[in-house]
Amino acid sequence: MMTEADYYALFEAYADGELAGPARANLEARMAADPDFALRYADFTELTGTLRAYRQRQQTREQLRGIHGAMLAAESPEVAPAAEQPAKLTHTVNPMLRISRTERKLREFWSGHRATVGVAASVAVMAVFATLLGLDIWRTNHLPIPAGYQALRREINNLKQNQKVLNNTIQRIDGSVTPLVPVSKFSGTGFALTSEGYIVTSYHVIQGADSVLVEGRDKQRFHAEPVYSDTKHDLAILRITDRKFTGFGRLPYAIKAGQADLGERVFTLGYPREDVVYGEGSLSARSGFEGDTAFYQVSIPVNPGNSGGPLLDERGNLIGVVSGRQNDAQSAAFATKSSYLVRLVDSLAANAKATAPYHLPRYGQLAGTGRPQQLKKLQDYVFVVKVYEKD
Amino acid sequence: MSRGTPTSSSLTPTDDALIAAIRSGDERALAHLYRLHWPMVSHFVLQNSGSEDDAQDVYQEGVMVFYEKVRDGSLELSCQIKTYLYAVCRRLWLKRLTSKSRFGVRLLDDEEHGPYLNTGAEEDVLAAEEQDRRFNTMSEALNHLGEPCRSLLEGFYLLDKSMQDLTTEFGYTNADNAKNQKYKCLVRLKKLFFANYKEAPI
Numbered sequence: 001m002m003t004e005a006d007y008y009a010l011f012e013a014y015a016d017g018e019l020a021g022p023a024r025a026n027l028e029a030r031m032a033a034d035p036d037f038a039l040r041y042a043d044f045t046e047l048t049g050t051l052r053a054y055r056q057r058q059q060t061r062e063q064l065r066g067i068h069g070a071m072l073a074a075e076s077p078e079v080a081p082a083a084e085q086p087a088k089l090t091h092t093v094n095p096m097l098r099i100s101r102t103e104r105k106l107r108e109f110w111s112g113h114r115a116t117v118g119v120a121a122s123v124a125v126m127a128v129f130a131t132l133l134g135l136d137i138w139r140t141n142h143l144p145i146p147a148g149y150q151a152l153r154r155e156i157n158n159l160k161q162n163q164k165v166l167n168n169t170i171q172r173i174d175g176s177v178t179p180l181v182p183v184s185k186f187s188g189t190g191f192a193l194t195s196e197g198y199i200v201t202s203y204h205v206i207q208g209a210d211s212v213l214v215e216g217r218d219k220q221r222f223h224a225e226p227v228y229s230d231t232k233h234d235l236a237i238l239r240i241t242d243r244k245f246t247g248f249g250r251l252p253y254a255i256k257a258g259q260a261d262l263g264e265r266v267f268t269l270g271y272p273r274e275d276v277v278y279g280e281g282s283l284s285a286r287s288g289f290e291g292d293t294a295f296y297q298v299s300i301p302v303n304p305g306n307s308g309g310p311l312l313d314e315r316g317n318l319i320g321v322v323s324g325r326q327n328d329a330q331s332a333a334f335a336t337k338s339s340y341l342v343r344l345v346d347s348l349a350a351n352a353k354a355t356a357p358y359h360l361p362r363y364g365q366l367a368g369t370g371r372p373q374q375l376k377k378l379q380d381y382v383f384v385v386k387v388y389e390k391d
Numbered sequence: 392m393s394r395g396t397p398t399s400s401s402l403t404p405t406d407d408a409l410i411a412a413i414r415s416g417d418e419r420a421l422a423h424l425y426r427l428h429w430p431m432v433s434h435f436v437l438q439n440s441g442s443e444d445d446a447q448d449v450y451q452e453g454v455m456v457f458y459e460k461v462r463d464g465s466l467e468l469s470c471q472i473k474t475y476l477y478a479v480c481r482r483l484w485l486k487r488l489t490s491k492s493r494f495g496v497r498l499l500d501d502e503e504h505g506p507y508l509n510t511g512a513e514e515d516v517l518a519a520e521e522q523d524r525r526f527n528t529m530s531e532a533l534n535h536l537g538e539p540c541r542s543l544l545e546g547f548y549l550l551d552k553s554m555q556d557l558t559t560e561f562g563y564t565n566a567d568n569a570k571n572q573k574y575k576c577l578v579r580l581k582k583l584f585f586a587n588y589k590e591a592p593i
Contacts, residue, residue, distance in 0.1 A: 005574035012574075047581050051548040054526045058549065060458055064451045067422045071429065111440030 004040075011044045171204040171324070189270040189309035189322070190214060190238065190385040193255075193345070194359050195248045197240040200341065201308030201385045202323050203229050206236050213386040214240060217276060217379050224385075228348055233294045233340045234323045236308075237348070238385070252377040253310070253318050254364040257342045260319040262286060266298055268322055268335075269375065270309035271384040278375060279306070281331070283319075288334040289326060295334045296320050302333040308385060311335045316366020316374055406472045413461050425454055428473055432480045439484060449487070453480040456519045467511060478512035486516075525588060532583040540576035547573060 013019045014027055031038045110117075188205030192198070199214060206212055212224045222245055224238040260266070260283055267280035281299035288295020298311065302325050311320035320335035342360070349358040366374045412420035429450060436446035456479050460466035468475055533541050539561055546552045546560070554566050554573075563569040 004578045005571060008574040008577050009570065043581055043585065044577075047577065047584060048548070050525055050529050050584070051544070053522070054529050055549045055551070056462075057455070057459075057522075057526060060455055061451065063418065063421070064425065064454055064458075067425045068429075068447060068451065070422070071426050107437070108440070108442065111438075114440075 007040065008044060011041055012048075015045065015048070171207070185389045186387045187271065187305055188307040188385045188387070189305065190383045191269075191308075191310040191318075192248045192251055192381040192383075193237065193341075194361070195251055196357065196359065197245055197247060198227070198358065199224060199238040199240065199383065199385070200310075200321060201236050201238060202321060202336075203231050203234045203236040204323075205308050205385055206238070206387055208389055209387045211388045212238060213388070214238065215384040215386060217382070228344070230340075230344055233336050233344075235321060235336055235341060235344060237344070248381060250365075251361040251381060252365045252374075253312060253316050253381075254361050255342055256313070256317040256319050256338050259286065259337065259339060260296065260313055264319075265314050266300065266311055266319065267371070268300055268302070268306065268309045268311050269378060269382045270302070270306035270322065271382075272303035272305035276379055276382060277303075277306075281333075284332070289324070292334075294340055295323065295336055298322075298333050298335055299331050300333050301331055306333075310378075310382065311338075312366075312374075312378070315368075316364045316378075406468070409472065410461055410466070410468075413458065414464065421454075421458065424472065425450075428476050431473065431477060435477070435480065436484055439488065441484065441488075445484070445487070449480050449484050452483050452519075456515055459519070459522075460515060469511060475512060479516055482512055482516045528588040529584060532580055532587060535583055536576065536580055540572075540579060543569070543573055544576050544580060 010019075010027065014024065019027065031041055186205065188201055190199045190201035190205075193200045206226055206229070209226065212226065214222045214224045216222075222240040222242045224240050226236055227239045228237045230236070262283055262285070264283045265280065266283050267278065269276055269278055271277070279300040279302060281301070283296055284299045285297035287293050288297055296311070296319070298320075300311075300322075302309075302322055306322050307324065309322040310318050311322055313319050319338045321338070321341065322333060322335045324334050326332040326334070345358050345360060366377060409420055409424055413424065432450040432453065433443070433446040436449055437443070441449070453476055457466070457472070457476060533545065536544070543557060543561060546557050547554070552560075554569055557563075557573075558566045558569040561569065561572075563572065
């Protein structure tokens with residue numbers, strides 16, 4: 001019986017070609033017939049083959065190391081003309097290789113920490129910008145806000161949302177509290193309609209009124225009662241009920257029955273605060289808010305309290321009654337046309353009691369005089385209308 | 392040199408001559424080839440966060456792959472030697488970088504070295520790695536073999552000593568004894584080697 005080692009001796013002899021003719025033929029025949037035996041031979045050849053290749057690999061590695069060493073040795077004294085050939089090659093193919101030691105260190109550092117440096121730098125940049133942005137936001141948030149600015153804007157937003165709210169807001173603004181008159185809830189302006197004691201104001205001023213007090217420039221006060229209200233055209237007519245009241249005397253202005261023209265210079269007097277305030281502008285449109293033809297649009301700056309004030313043209317004719325303004329438009333005030341007032345008075349006069357007839361002023365006295373003179377005459381006929389409400 | 396010629400993708404006469412010379416065992420031809428392409432690879436490795444030593448390792452591995460294929464006659468070059476070497480070394484360096492880097496690796500390539508893809512370098516590098524694994528297993532098997540088998544086999548196969556020298560060195564009475572011992576050692580080595588090599592993960 002042959003051991004495995006004996007087989008290996010046989011294999012080696014066979015592989016080296018040292019086996020004689022018959023033995024060789026015998027072995028080959030056996031390998032062809034017996035797959036296990038063939039496999040054993042294959043293992044043997046793989047083993048010795050690997051050993052030989054391993055040796056070759058080691059030799060090659062040694063050889064290459066030698067070549068590299070020789071190359072470096074040839075390279076180092078390259079300043080001297082001794083090693084021309086390899087030095088030249090190195091030079092021409094790649095001059096980049098010749099870098100100083102420090103530079104190489106720097107290069108190695110850079111290539112090794114490139115990613116980290118990049119991340120750190122971007123984090124730093126982001127932090128800086130975040131800080132700047134944050135500071136900016138903080139500062140804008142802490143700016144002193146002009147008083148009343150915010151509230152006004154909020155109102156405008158509300159108005160945009162809802163037209164109904166807009167109307168309500170206009171009325172509320174125009175009839176708002178005058179803080180220096182603590183007893184009255186709202187105040188507006190009114191002016192004399194006839195010399196007998198009728199006064200015109202806006203309907204929304206006296207809306208929901210419990211009692212109405214009219215106060216002139218000379219602080220003289222009269223009680224008044226609403227005679228007629230026209231909610232559609234925002235007009236109200238009051239009558240002074242005081243016994244001691246004797247009449248206004250002749251009114252200096254006439255009430256215009258027709259329409260005023262576009263671009264006419266107009267002015268108004270009113271009580272947006274305790275004192276009478278003059279405002280002027282021009283007639284900018286012959287229709288009012290949302291195209292309402294009962295109103296004019298005028299470019300007079302008006303404020304809460306101006307409502308019910310007279311709107312007069314250059315010659316001192318009354319052409320309208322200030323009613324409201326549009327908050328989200330620049331200086332757009334609205335005034336009821338005087339023609340509606342005239343029509344209203346006419347219908348009232350038809351069935352008026354004899355004790356209180358309506359005598360509208362027919363002729364004005366203001367034409368041709370200067371504005372200050374006009375106002376001097378006018379201001380006696382413009383009143384504060386103070387409204388008291390039951391709570 | 393061949394660089395810059397329009398047909399640079401095919402083998403040039405210089406490359407052919409060089410391969411023929413290397414195949415015939417001309418050590419100077421190998422040395423010439425080595426010196427010729429060293430700057431390219433060292434530049435590449437240095438540019439891609441490697442050191443001079445890394446460059447040397449990678450280049451020697453690469454030349455080894457090339458050299459062994461040339462010697463086997465199994466080299467099928469579809470491009471210049473230069474491109475082939477670049478592709479092989481690139482692949483080797485990429486492998487090393489990815490194994491030691493936490494981040495994804497992007498290599499800076501020299502455009503002038505042409506299309507380093509589809510040069511067959513990938514498969515050759517893989518084959519070389521397989522071969523490396525085999526050699527490592529062999530080396531381990533030899534270490535586990537124990538004396539005197541190890542010295543005997545190393546002496547015969549790796550150091551290329553004759554049986555006669557080994558007989559005297561190990562104090563066998565005659566060459567046949569030494570040979571028998573060698574065969575026994577081979578059988579043991581075979582068991583160790585195949586046990587490890589076969590079960591090692593592919």
